Amino acid sequence: MRAVDLIQKKRDGKTLTEEEINFLLDGYLDKSIPDYQMSAFLMATYFNGMEKDELKTFTGKMMNSGDLIKFDGIDKFLIDKHSTGGVGDKTTIALAGLFASFDIGTAKLSGRGLGHTGGTIDKFESIKGFNFPQTKERMVEVINKTGTGIMGASDKVVPLDKQIYALRDVTGTVMSIPLIASSIMSKKLAVYADGIILDVKVGSGAFMKDLDMARDLAKTMLQIGDSFDRKVVTVLTDMDQPLGLAVGNSLEVIEAIETLKGNGPADFTELVETLVAVALQIKGDAATIEEGKAMVNEMIKSGKPVEMLKEFIGEYGGDPRLVDDYSLLPMAQNMIEFKAENSGYIGKIEAEEVGKSAMVLGAGRATKEDLINHGVGVVLTKKIGDRVEAGEVLAKIYFDEDINLESSIRLLDGAFEIVSDKVEDRNVILEVHSVNI
Template identity: 75%
Template sequence: MRAVDIIQKKRDGIELTDAEISFFLDGAMGGTVPDYQLSAFLMAVYFNGMTKEELKTFTSKMMHSGDLINFEGIKKFLIDKHSTGGVGDKTTIALAGLFAAFDIGTAKLSGRGLGHTGGTIDKFEAIDGFKFPETKEELINMVNETGTGIMGYSDKIVPLDKKLYSLRDVTATVSSIPLIASSIMSKKLAVQADGIILDVKVGSGAFMKDIDQARELAKTMLSIGDSFNRKVVTVLTNMDQPLGHAVGNANEIIEAIETLKGRGPEDFTELVETIVALALQIKGDVSTLEEGKAKVLEAIKSGKAIDHLKAFIACAGGNPDLVDDYSLLPKAKHEVEVKSNKSGWVYRIEAEEIGKSAMVLGAGRETKEDIIDHSVGVILKKKVGDYVKEGETLAIIQYNDKNLDSSIKLLEDAYTIEDREVSKTNVIFEIHSVNVL
């Protein structure tokens, strides 16, 4: 068997056997298949895709290229929620309290952000004294005690994905649906979970810019989940504008807490309620989404969700009093209001530009070496469909001593205001599932 013959076969659109895929990927990991041949293979996949059977083998080889993480000591029903990323996406923070309220465990591996704001780990580290588990045993203990456990990704999990992605990035093959799907699902499948919920962002602030592309990715990931007989739900959600009002780190912690107090933004609240309701369906506690949402509202009204978030913060070494005293979180030295230069309805908000306006202040990283400023960010006062008068505030920039003018320019350019009335947009587009609903 030769690598060049496998490349040729895939180039010509002929289905590869399990043995051929295994041979090729083993060679990629072992160094017998050089990067130039691996790059040629990735381009052939980009143009010809992969069949369901090819994807199953490809994903399995990725998944087994490193450690598989099992949580034998966890006594809870485990849900792994993954988002493809977006501006203002603080969903995991709110889920920490809500999942625990229903005895659902979250044992997930998360990364630090490289982009407009910090990742999940960065956001929680806005809390003074907050420390994540450093070992699997610490993670298991935290999940059993609080329902929630989050720790950083290890290079030992799916190392083949890291190798492939570095080549995809420089060979213009990042946008291949099969390669994206196998990359995400190999990491999800490598970590034990009873159910997987995938939040696929769609729009200007997401990697997937249009609904058809996002739907294809969702269906491909569901197909992979089906191949491994796993319970998987995909939720296609709107990222044509930032999620909620807060974009940053500390301010997103506050908005997530406010949501658990029943005072969250409409779009973010809808997303959180939907994801928790889906988790309850996967667990078997409810039979319909509406029934699940009703239970979520009960958990918020009773204070149960906020109590569980406090317990998680305390277990991680943070001060749970911050839930009722936001002065315990980092606060920027200054604020400036960005005002509208015309009257009309907000027609569009370019989410990516809002993300950049927060990043240049220090809320995110341009390079891995950059240090996050947890205190800075943006608070949107107007969203798509809102009417705004000339001189009225569009957003508030929270800043210290860095790049204010750039941030203002990016934010102003992000808003499009029209004379005609504009409808508010839905946050949930579609829900698909396999082996669940």
């Protein structure tokens, strides 16, 4: 068997066998197949896609290329919620308190952010003293105590995906549905959970820019989940404007806490309630998403999610008092208001530009080596569809040094579009699809 023959076969739109896919991936892992041949195969896949059986074999091979993690000894129903990423996505923080309130556990590997704002780990590291579990045993312990287990991503889990993604990144093959789907699902399947919820962001501030492509990705990931007999739900959500109002690490922590107190922005609250309702449906505690959302609403009113978040923060080494005293979080030294020049309605808020506006202040990383400033960022005061008068505040910019302040303001200026006619408010939940539920 030769790699060139398999490349030609995929180039010509033919289906590879399990043996052929294993030959290619094993060869790439042991370096007997070079980058240039794997690049050619990835490009052929980019144009011709993969059939269901090919995708199962490809994903399974990546999943099994490293450690498989099963957290024995956990006495909770485990949900792994994954987001494809977006601007202002602080969902995991709010879910920590809510999942625990319903005796649902979370076991997931998370990473640091590269781009607009920090990743999940960066947001939690806004909390002084916060330490993530370093061992599997500690992970089990904290999940049983608090319901929430989050560790840093491990190089030992799905190492083949890391190799292939680096190649895709420099060969123009990132935007391939089967390659994206297998990359995400191989990592989700390698760490066991009773149910997987995939929050697929759609819009200008997301990886998936249009709904049709997002549907295709969702369908492909559900197909993979079905191949491995796993309970999977995809929730397509809007990212044509930032999620919620806060963009920046400690600012997003505050907004997530306020949401658990019942004071969150409408769109973020709707997303959080829906994701928890989906988890309750997977677990079998709710027959429908609407029934689950009603349960979530009552739970928030009870105050239990806030108490569970305090317990979680304390167990991870942070000071639980910050839930009621935000001065214990990093805060920027300065704030200026960004105001509207014209009256009208908010017609557009380019999420990516708002994210960049926060990033240049230090809220995100342009390179892996950059340090995060946890206190800086942007807080919007308006959303799409809102009425605004000239001179009214559109956003507040929190910063420490004014070295990049002008760049931040210019980016915000390009993010907002004010129009004369009323624009319809946007629904954050676009579609929900499931398999094996």
